[in-house]
Amino acid sequence: RQLSCGAVGVWRKLTLHIQPIFHCGGHLVTDSGIVASEGFPSPYKPNSKCTWYITVPEGHVVMLSFRLFDMEADPTCRYDYLDIYNGHTRLVQKLGRFCGTFRPGAVISTSNTMMLEMVSDDSTGGRGFLASFSAGKPHMEEHQFCGGRLIKSQGSVKTPNWPNSNYPAGISCSWHISVEPNNVIEVKFMKLDLEPDTYCRYDYVALFNGGERDNSRRIGKFCGDTSTNDSPLVILLLFFFLSNVLLVQFVSDLSVTSDGFMAHYTSIPLKPPPRKPINKPTAKPKPQFNVLTTCFLPCAFSSALPLNPLCTQACKRTGTLQSSFCPHDFVITGKITSLTTGPRGSARVEVALIKAYKAGKLNITKSGPIMSITLASTCKRCPGLIKGRNYVLMGKVDTQGNGLLSPSSFSLLYKPIHAKALANLLRKPC
Known part of the structure; x- marks a missing residue:
């Protein structure tokens, strides 16, 4: 029926003001829909844990696309984060952990189910996330644009556009490799060049042992450029997987892209261990090594230096601004200018000081109007600081006035809202 111009205007106003109410978790059983953090677009609640179960029709996969993402940022997503699983349980592959304000790329499951789990701590938050999902066709063709099921005894996987140009931004590909029973899969990366990042948060290739089975686990997550000028086609990474099924997942975000990767896989028979000789002299046997166990992780990394004993603590922030203010020797806000x-x-950390709320005997260097501080961090990965970002930093001061950061030191991405809270804490006696 036709509506008058006035009626159409009223109808539009009414529909524009109708907003869906997003709850903390739920079961979404439909071929397409919207999923968002609780109360979106209002900031999400602190100290919460919400789980969404998405189910699309049988014979399809879940295709998740983010429209907005705004959560507390941290290099390793320790505080507020969104985990995405390849099914309705935490026992399956984790397709990704996301935080910060950078919108993730598309995420695709390998079945008709997906689980989203959002966790927040007791401090800084954001608006949360808004994403749409739909039922897509599963990867079935070996030579399709991106991903597929590979059942031959040998083959290759490569990023889209390889080797002519960079891979596209904002895609997710999954290759399922399955070979004969009683065989294992050997994977050789001939080239690996993905957007570099210390924690491989943006573009990465991840490998899961066991494919789609519930007991599959992620074996590795890799990014960066591992090529060499001397021999660019050398085997860069070598893996042996004690399974005849393997999942290779590639994800790119919406920004920087690179050449990509090319990898070959081969099916290798898993030979039983040799039987022990009977009635032999009791001489001390020579140690036997099985390449399938000694090279389960990338052999290229086996020569790494021993782990710093001061870097063995759990990399997890404890406490809040309020509870951490007094126990630490110094409390400052500043910009990381060198790392x-x-x-x-x-690590050696150079900080351009914004304000010192508690400095004690901390050495502060002044050059004109600019004040800076040099801090020694026992573990670069924890707290995970990023050059160019502003932080609230708390730590200890030694007898010479040197500032020290440890994995237990409190750090937080600084926002103007923290200035008022810190000023209030400064007025209260410790």
């Missing part, structure tokens, strides 16, 4: 790696995982 230099030291021996065995340590």
Whole structure:
């Protein structure tokens, strides 16, 4: 029926003001829909844990596309984060953990189910996330644009556009490799060039042992450029997987792209261990090594230096601004201007001071109006600081006035809202 111009205007106003109410978790059983953090677009609640179960029709896969993402940022997503699983349980592959304000690329499951789990701590938050999902066709063709099921005894996987140009931004591909029973899969990366990042948060290739089975686990997550000028086609990474099924997943975000990767796989018979000789002299046997166990992880990484003993603590923030203010010797806000790696995982951190709320005997260098501080971090990965970002930093001061950061030091991405909270804490006696 036709509506008058006035009626159409009223109808539009009414529909524009009708907003869906997003709850903390739920079961979404439909061929397409919207999923968002609780209360979106209002900030999500602190100290919450919400789980969404998505189910699309049988014979399809779940295709998830983010429209907005705004959560507390951290290099390793320790505080507020969104985990995405390849099914309705935490026992399956984790397709990704996301945080910060950078919108993730598309995420695709390998079955008709997907699980989203959002966790927040007791401090800084954001607006959360908004994403749409739909039922897509599963990867069935070996030579399709991106991903597929590979059942031959040998083959290759490569990023889209290889080797003519960079891979596209904002895609997710999954290759399922399955070979004969009682065989294992050998994978050789001839080239690996993905957007570099210390924690491979943006573009990465991940490998899961066991494929789609519930007990599959992620074996590795890789990014960066591992090529060499001397021999660019050398085998860069070598894996042996004690399974005849393997999942290779490639994800790219919406920004920087690179050449991509090319990898070959081969099916290798798993030979039983040799039987022990009977009635032999009791001489001390020579140690036997099985390449399938000694090279389960990338052999190229086996010569790494021993882990710094000061970097063995759990990399997880404890406490809040309020509870951490008094126990620490110094409390400052500042911008990371330099981050230099030291021996065995340590770091030297240069900070341009914004404000010192508690400095004690901390050495502060002044050059004109600019004040800076040099801090020694026992473990670069924890707290995971990023050059160019502003932080709230708390730590200890030694007898010479040097500032020290440890994995237990409190750090937080600084926002203007923190200034008022810190000023209030400064007025209260410790």
